[in-house]
Amino acid sequence: MGAGIVGLATAWQLQRDGFDVTVIDAHRPGQGASFGNGAQLSYAYVQPLADPSIWAQLPKLLLSRESPFSLRLRLDPAQWAWGLRFLAACRAEVSARSTGTLLALAEESREVLQQLLADTQAHCDFTTSGKLVMYGSEASFAAARHQLDLQRALGGAEQHALSLADCLRVEPALAGSAARYVGGIHTPGECAADCARLCDALHGALQARGVRFVLGAPLGALRREGDRLVAVQAGNDWIEADGFVAALGTGVTAFARRLGVSLPVYPLKGYSLTLDAPVGSGLAPNVSVTDAQRKLVFARLGQRLRVAGLAELAGHDTRIETRRVEQLRRAAREVFPLACAGTETRPWAGLRPATPTGVPIVGRVGGAPANVLFNAGHGALGFTLAAGSARRLSRQLQGVAERPRTAAALIRSAARPAENSA
Structure with missing residues (x-):
């Protein structure tokens, strides 16, 4: 259930492992948060949003019009509960555990995505040009070096703290x-790709291999027998199965409630623009760049430049606010002034399904039917973590299962060691 990158990667893994698979979605594949995301595959730099540094930044994040974060309070208990759990997770020990869990899952995802790309021969502007995370103050750069040391101790990939001069040698387009x-963290092995194009390619490849797609059909009634879900209604069809995977993005919480389970997943709205990249050396970046202060990413996709970021805690509102789009445009002109004269595609906004700790929910959850597994809550790392999550979920269905965790345990615990993070 769900045909975003997480659902499609799961369908690919399950079909590859010998399962007969049906994919259900109310829309075409890749039309949700997968469509216009930041395009970066951040295998080595996975610092969760819930971090102790949030406390010092909180006044500016909430009050500045140029803040990368905005909060629109609603009469929604789920919003308030998620926000309080997020703040509770902004502790050093929680952030460190989450980082370790995310690094392990990201490294597994790197391996699985390489297999997926080789298997499907998908054309999705995939590149391994590396990534620079740029910092605008000595304090933030020092904190980044501390995070680098933590990730290095946890077995993270090759990373280097670079002076500003060295950053400009890596990416000359930053000269403007x-x-x-003041400096940046360089990860030479990071990748980028067009997630929407990969979803299209996966859709075609899976159809050719006999995977059934039921699209344009929202989920209707559920049929249960005892501790099992036996069928779901999609439009006018009833889909029966031995097992069900809920990869429904931000819709996973409503689905879980119908099963009597509460999941700590809430939408974080993000925005993106896609520009035609000008031809010429040093005009548009070839390396993926993240502006840490603005919390914006710039990813090269063939002859296009994806500019993405921002986070709005505003419920399930997908409206595109002009003020936020202009904020992206200004930032793009300031960071890469020579790259922003080209044609721009329609601005995009999407909802990232996030847990308070940033650690996704992968597998069975106590209280839900025994044959329902969840693959949700990846936040801004959905593209990065999709392939590894798919493998872990398939292992559970094959019997390499772990003890189910209750929703309460998911809220209390930021992470466990790699194979126990579901």
Whole structure:
């Protein structure tokens, strides 16, 4: 259930492992948060949003019009509960555990995605040009070096703290905004790709291999027998199965409630623009760049440049606010002034399904039917973690299962060691 990148990667893994698979979605594949995301595959730099540094930044994050974060309070108990759990997770020990869990899952995802790309021969502007995370103050750069040391101790990939001069040698297109930065973290092995194009390619490849797609059909009634879900209604069809995987993005919480389970997943709305990249050396970046202060990413996709970021805690509202789009445009002009004269595609906004700790829910959850597994809550790392989550979920269905965790345990615990993070 769900045909975003998480659901499609899961369908690919399950079909590859010998399961007969049906994919259900109310829309076409890749039309949700997968469509216009930041395009970065951040295998080595997975610092969760819930971090102790949030406390010092909180006044500016909430009050500045140029803040990368906005909160629109609603009469929604789920919003308030998620926010309180997020703040409770902004502790050093929780962030460290989450980082370790996410690094392990990300490294597994790197391996599985390589297999997926080789298997499907998908054309999705995949590149391994590396990534620079740029910092605008000595304090933030020092905190980033501390995070680098933590990730190195946890077995993270090759990373280097670079001076501003070295950053400009790695990515000359930053020359026009060099005065804004003091240094950066360079990860040579990071990747980028067009997630929407990969979803299209997976859809075609899976159909050719006999995977059934039931699209344009929202989930209707559920049929249960004892401790098992036996069928779900999709449009006018009833889909029976031995097992069900809920990869429904931000819709997973409503589905879980119908099963009597509460999941700590809430939408974080993000925005993106896609520009035609100008031809010429040093005009548009070839390396993926993250502006840490603005919390914006810039990813090269063939002859296009994806600009993405921001986070709004505003419920399930997908409206595109002009003020936020202009904020992206200004940032793009400031960071890469020579790259922003090209044609721009329609602005996009999507909802990232996030847990308070940033650790996704992968597998069985106590209280839900025994044959229902969840693959949700990946936040801004959905593209990065999709392939590894798919493998872990398939292992559970094959019997390499772990003890089910209750929703309460998921809230209390940021993470466990790699194979116990579901």
